[in-house]
Amino acid sequence: MQSNRLPPNKNYLMHKIILYAVCLFLTTCPVVAQHGSEAIIARGRHGLLNAKEPLQRIKALLELGEYHYSISNQRIHSKSIDSASYYAERSSNLSRAVNYKAGIGEAHLLTSKIYINRGDSGKAMQSAQLAVGLFSELKDKGAMARSYMALVKARGTEEDIRVSLxxxxxxxxxxxxSGTRKEQADALVEIAYLKMGLGNMKAAKTDLEASLLLYQSSNHMQTQRAYSLLGVTYAQLGAFKESLENSLQAVKMLEKNNDTSVVAAEIYNYLAITYNQLGDVARSNVYFQKAYRIARRFNEQELNTMILTNIIQTFIQLNRDGEAVRYLKELEREIDKMDDSSRTLLIARALRVYTEVSDFPSAKKYGDEAMRTVDRRESGNSLKIILYPSIISYLMKSGQYKKARDYVADYKRISEKNRDKKKLQEIHLTLFRLDSIESKFLSAISEYKMQEAYKDSLYSQEKDRQIAELQIKYETEKKDRELLVREQQNKLLIKRGELQKSELSKANLLKNIGFASTVLFFSIIALLLAGYRIKHKTNRMLEAQKEEINSKNTTLQRLVVEKEWLLKEVHHRVKNNLQVVMSLLKVQSHHLKDPVVRAAIKESQNRIHSMSLLHKKLYQSENAMSVNMSVYIRELVEYLQSTFDTGSRIQFSLDIEEIELDAAQAIPVGLILNESITNSIKHAFGEERKGLISLSFEHIDEDFIRMTVMDDGVGIAGDPSDYDFKTLGLKLIRGFSTDLNAKLLLKNENGLSIVIEFRHNQ
Incomplete structure (x- = not known):
């Protein structure tokens, strides 16, 4: 059976985001939304055909070259880079023929970007340096600035970032x-990228905030990339509320600007990573999928690989191991075609996935390669830092604790240097597990306190509330924008209808003028005026009614939101109280010597935990009224596995549909499930015997649900239909079944099967 356990290092997705951001900036061509592309190419060709002066022809050639370059990273336009190169060469030759140095310089800048696209950083730097020299000679400061930025991009990630900075x-x-405020802002964003690559998050944050002020002062609306990167810096500084706020603002801006470029894929990817950091795995998977739908249209191998590996990780977190492995197998087929960065991303993810599903032969292959990459200190692959979490997880799960401790120490040094609180929290949690395994209990307690301290500095109840409010605000604004678009469309249709009506009235009026007398003409005018007054009065009445309805709707929406928050708070407090009861029972059990009493208290703890987990799911859900039973049942099974320490002796097979139950039905279902699994673990198998417990939860039809808990153990003596339910556990099962008005069946078929069927309250 595949493991349902979440990976110990939950923030793996964030480990590579900063290095990747710099890598993307230095190795990919900039992408802008292709608005009016037909107009651009038509204008360029028209300029070539009608240009009377050489300078006009040079301008047209450069414009066509820039256009073909700007679309060359789209899969459907992959050959456009050849067209860009053709126009760059023609513009350079013509500029040289008339000794037009500015034209030669612009051709060098275009050629530099083309070489970057083709992966030839040496020639790209050479072309950029030639442009620097030409524009310095011409003392054109704006062009010199563009040339220096081209040189930065040509240097790539393997050069000294400080020189690029x-x-x-x-x-x-x-x-x-000499430049505009928009150009200054663009430069600050690129500088912030480089500082992020050096781990200087505070300085990068300052530059990004300054860039946003410059964009706003110049009325420039394309600010989504700056907001997105600001969200990344806040995440690295541990300020997750501000991180989510800026990431959502970035999404708001790109949707407002209809941006479907590769930058949009990056922004959705960053937002998904932020949600994953906050524990909202399902929402992060939605945005990763959204990012991939955009990214796959572009020839950006590293970006596509990173997003796909992120999707794979979320499937692991959601216990959808089969889908994770299927996606991974597809990526593995492309590994020989990948560059070093993409290969590193795949190695890290493959090692984590195969470790999680306990496929150790496959995991060993990637583990050995990952450790060789990390151990090569001279390696220029800056993304190798992301390999540490996967290596550590693999070594711990395969029992190589001493080796794992060595890699943890290296990873800790890097994280302390970067002052990454989230990574340090996970590292101290890993050290706590290592010390516990090796019976170093004092050290384990110290490490646990350290990870709790980092955890408390990163999260708080207040932060959770603020983040939830941000999400509600974003969803509300999104709905408002959709309503505004619909209202504008309706107004346009009404206006068209009124215009058509007006045209018909005019036609009839002109037709009747020749036959009607002056008296009839003025009568018609009088009638029209009367109709207008009536219509005007009616419109005013309708507007007043509309304002009243809108006011009532606003009040109702506010009351609904308040009700949902209060209900979530109730579930939260109930969960906390149940946790206190569990803790009291646990303390009490330590002072009892009678094993029967201790076992009874342990069973009570499990029953209380099943209810506590249910209330936790209720206050974490969006509507606080129903529970996703697929997620709830998997977590309950995982808890019982851990509580009874079944290890690999007792396996579980889960076949659970995505079904939502309200609290009234979910509580007895959870308790029945707890009693059934506990009964199978305790009584179905001997001390050493291995076994399988199968659990299914499915719709029989539209109205009824069937839950089955079946083991392949010893079963019960006699005919199950005659069983008198003497034990407490089975009495509870029968009692809770009665609460559900459910049909209860016990069967002896190669073990015991407990089946309940009940009506779904929808």
């Missing part, structure tokens, strides 16, 4: 002297 700051200084 110095070049970027030089470009920013030139823009301040």
């Amino acid at each position: 110095a070049l970027g700051e030089k470009a920013y200084g030139l823009y301040r002297q």
